[in-house]
Amino acid sequence: MKIILMRHGQAAHDAPTDSERPLTTFGEAQALETGEYLAAKYTPELLIVSPYLRAQQSAAKVSACFDALPSLTQDNITPEDDARAALNTLAQYDDNECMVVVCHMSIVAHIAGLLTGEYPESFELAEARVFETDFVMMGMATECDRFVPTQP
Numbered sequence: 001m002k003i004i005l006m007r008h009g010q011a012a013h014d015a016p017t018d019s020e021r022p023l024t025t026f027g028e029a030q031a032l033e034t035g036e037y038l039a040a041k042y043t044p045e046l047l048i049v050s051p052y053l054r055a056q057q058s059a060a061k062v063s064a065c066f067d068a069l070p071s072l073t074q075d076n077i078t079p080e081d082d083a084r085a086a087l088n089t090l091a092q093y094d095d096n097e098c099m100v101v102v103c104h105m106s107i108v109a110h111i112a113g114l115l116t117g118e119y120p121e122s123f124e125l126a127e128a129r130v131f132e133t134d135f136v137m138m139g140m141a142t143e144c145d146r147f148v149p150t151q152p
Contacts, residue, residue: 002042002098003090003115003131003141006034006062007108007123010152011054019078023057026152030126033149035062038100038128041145045096047071050078050103058126059102077103083110084138091136100128115141124148 009027023031038044044066049059051073063069077086086107093099101111105123113120115131117139123129126149133141 001094001096001133001135002044002144003133003136004038004042004044004098004100004128005108005112005123005131006058006100006102006128007105007125008050008052008054008058008102009034009061009126009149015053019052021052021054023054027054027125028057028061030149030151031058031061032064034058034126034128034147035065037147037149038062039065042098042130044069044098044100046093046099048074048077048090048093048099048101051075052078052104055102055104059100062100062102074101077101077107077111079104079107081107083107083114087111087114087136087138094136112143114138116143124151 009030015021109120130145131141
């Protein structure tokens with residue numbers, strides 16, 4: 001199976017709360033660029049998204065590049081959440097051959113590190129990394145692709 005981890009696009013700094021920070025126009029373009037790249041190479045069966053606005057907006061741009069890609073919101077992939085718990089929740093969906101997970105720094109880096117058993121490496125805005133694994137488990141995945149869209 002393939003697990004595609006993606007960080008949200010560039011977000012505005014001004015919002016009542018961190019969870020309400022929207023994407024900038026540039027961030028929308030970044031997310032769309034990543035979505036187009038993924039659509040050209042992969043056929044995900046599920047899109048899993050953080051509840052935060054910027055992740056939801058990024059996922060909408062990605063989803064627009066696919067025909068009827070089902071999505072669900074996973075509450076434990078926000079910036080403050082525990083990566084091990086998030087990975088355990090993602091394991092519930094390992095019957096999918098390919099899934100895209102849209103979330104945030106630093107949890108996205110920690111999930112990637114857990115999947116490969118390597119030290120977490122920072123993600124660029126709207127960056128997507130593709131991991132190949134037989135099932136969702138710590139230390140069992142290999143990174144097989146990486147895409148970084150236009151950066152500010």
